[in-house]
Amino acid sequence: MDTRDLPAKTAGPNQSDTSASTHHLRWQIVASVLVLVCFCALFWEWLYRQHQFSLNQIEDWGHAWFVPVIAGYMIWLKRGELAGKQRSVFWPAIAIIPASVAIYITFVIWFSNHMFQGYAIVLAALGTALFLYGPRVFPLLLLPIGYLGFAAKISQRPMEILTFRLQRFAAVGAEMLLEVLGIFFGYSTSRLGNTLELVDGDGISHPLNVAEACSGMRMVIAFLALGTAVALIVCKKWWQRVILIALSVPLAVGLNVVRVTVLGLLSLINDKLAQGEAHSIVGILLLIPGLGLFFGLTWVLNRIVIDSNADSTKSTKPAGSVRAWALRALPPTRAAITVVCLLLVSRIVFYGTVKSLRIQLQKDPIYPASGQAxxxxxxxxxxxxxxxxxxxxxxxxxxxxxxxxxxxxxxxxxxxxxxxxxxxxxxxxxxxxxxxxxxxxxxxxxxxxxxxxxxxxxxxxxxxxxxxxxxxxxxxxxxxxxxxxxxxxxxxxxxxxxxxxxxxxxxxxxxxxxxxxxxxxxxxxxxxxxxxxxxxxxxxxxxxxxxxxxxxxxxxxxxxxxxxxxxxxxxxxxxxxxxxxxxxxxxxxxxxxxxxxxxxxxxxxxxxxxxxxxxxxxxxxxxx
Structure with a gap:
């Protein structure tokens, strides 16, 4: 039989569908990356300032670097539920994006406030998610995206009100603990305000908390962010989450008591062990036992009420291939391009306003012409x-x-x-x-x-x-x-x-x-x-x-x-x-x-x- 008489080989329906889906997925990925890039470009000045805060005040705001990672992990844990929800473009939500940008501009130009600028960015992210995924998927994204608010440095005045009083509680607690330990290690402890002083057996004084006496308690927001993350990831009941988050501040006070006590004992060995980088490292390392305490509290809360349906509430992996899941998880290409265009226009409007009003978003240092200190x-x-x-x-x-x-x-x-x-x-x-x-x-x-x-x-x-x-x-x-x-x-x-x-x-x-x-x-x-x-x-x-x-x-x-x-x-x-x-x-x-x-x-x-x-x-x- 002559092979020329055979019908030409054609692609089957499965191969054609796979090729089309691959092509569509590529555009979805490109559009999604463009949304992320344009979003960061629009708010780049704020992101850079927050990075500077985290770098210069690492004990207070260093946690901000990890907040987006934790938020992304929360979304990843819900990937099975997200794949099972019907995604739809929700056009009314598109108005939230320019409204958020307007709020951001307001708090940049007329009422300069870094904290509210950050909250406006979170609102813009929520509006983007609601527009791209619709009201059925949005509830699963609400808490992870809202968690991004912990990445914004809180204004100094409310931080002073909160942390200055907590610092006094921590100083009193550390004084009591150090007095007890002093019985065994042979030193005496005295407190004046938020400052502590240890006097060893040779009569040598070792002051503590002198530098930070007027700054408020360290790492309060970091512990609050850590407790909230554990509550949202591990706890399934709303009341468990409320209890765990409410306990974050008392735990922060308790761990700061431990922190000051450890620094006091280290100062008896060598004062330099309680100063500089060593001082900061001790504070950061306390996040590890802090995480353990949060998981321990979660274990206790889970034993208070036994949930027979607990297994059914666990996140499940999405069914089907990774490609199929990505097609459902990534936003629609046209809707994503719409967001990209809106973000680009917002950036043009923002910088046009800044230029027309001669606003300087970054301040340069200046020194006297005499050069004298x-x-x-x-x-x-x-x-x-x-x-x-x-x-x-x-x-x-x-x-x-x-x-x-x-x-x-x-x-x-x-x-x-x-x-x-x-x-x-x-x-x-x-x-x-x-x-x-x-x-x-x-x-x-x-x-x-x-x-x-x-x-x-x-x-x-x-x-x-x-x-x-x-x-x-x-x-x-x-x-x-x-x-x-x-x-x-x-x-x-x-x-x-x-x-x-x-x-x-x-x-x-x-x-x-x-x-x-x-x-x-x-x-x-x-x-x-x-x-x-x-x-x-x-x-x-x-x-x-x-x-x-x-x-x-x-x-x-x-x-x-x-x-x-x-x-x-x-x-x-x-x-x-x-x-x-x-x-x-x-x-x-x-x-x-x-x-x-x-x-x-x-x-x-x-x-x-x-x-x-x-x-x-x-x-x-x-x-x-």
Missing amino acids: VSTIPRETTSWVQIGIDQVESSEVVEELGTQNYVSRNYEEKHAPEGREKRAVQLHVSYYTGQIDTVPHVPDRCFIGGGMGLKTAMHNVPLNLNISRWMLDDDVPEDWAGRIYTAPTSYFGSGNGNRVRLPLDPEHIELRLGSFTEAQRDETVIAGYFFIANGQVAASPDQVRLMAFNLTDTYAYYAKIQVTGSSTRGIQTEDDLVEAAEGLLSEILPDIMLCLPDWVEVKFGRYPPENTLKEQNTDPASAG
């Missing part, structure tokens, strides 16, 4: 002279302070009126630049954390500085006209009497003032502070964040200036401190300004040399 301010002025040596903080305290450019120096009056003793105060100046959402350390938090009691509530008091040598500066931007003065530096310092610009409206500087009690010394400590941020003065940390991180400024800096006195050094009342601060700052403020950038030069684009304003045809009065 704040520690170079004069040790003597016309009426004041340094006593003792500059206070040098430990590396842990410096790390907590957030800058190495600081000075803490004691000054005493050269002469005092007849019938009054000489007054002595400590002047503290610290300089910050190029940092993200840095929160200044202030006495009303740090002193209390160190064991002092608040005697009078913090309040603002005007500073009446000596203006006799001030001169109005005419070479200023139009919006600052009549509000900038120059004053001569001291001949005792490197300024050699040269005139420098003072901050905006220096006649309106207010000192934020408060009195504190030192119980162990029967002493009253009075402290007042203010800030200079981007050439302007502020009396509160909240004002600093608004000034130093003004969205239209390319650069950002702030300096904290604090004057502290005590009843043992001639400062009996708040009026005494204000009078001493006025006298010292009237003479030394120009020298402090020599160690800060001249913001008039920055606004004009004349400094620093790489300032882009000099290349723009813009009104310097409206740009920074």
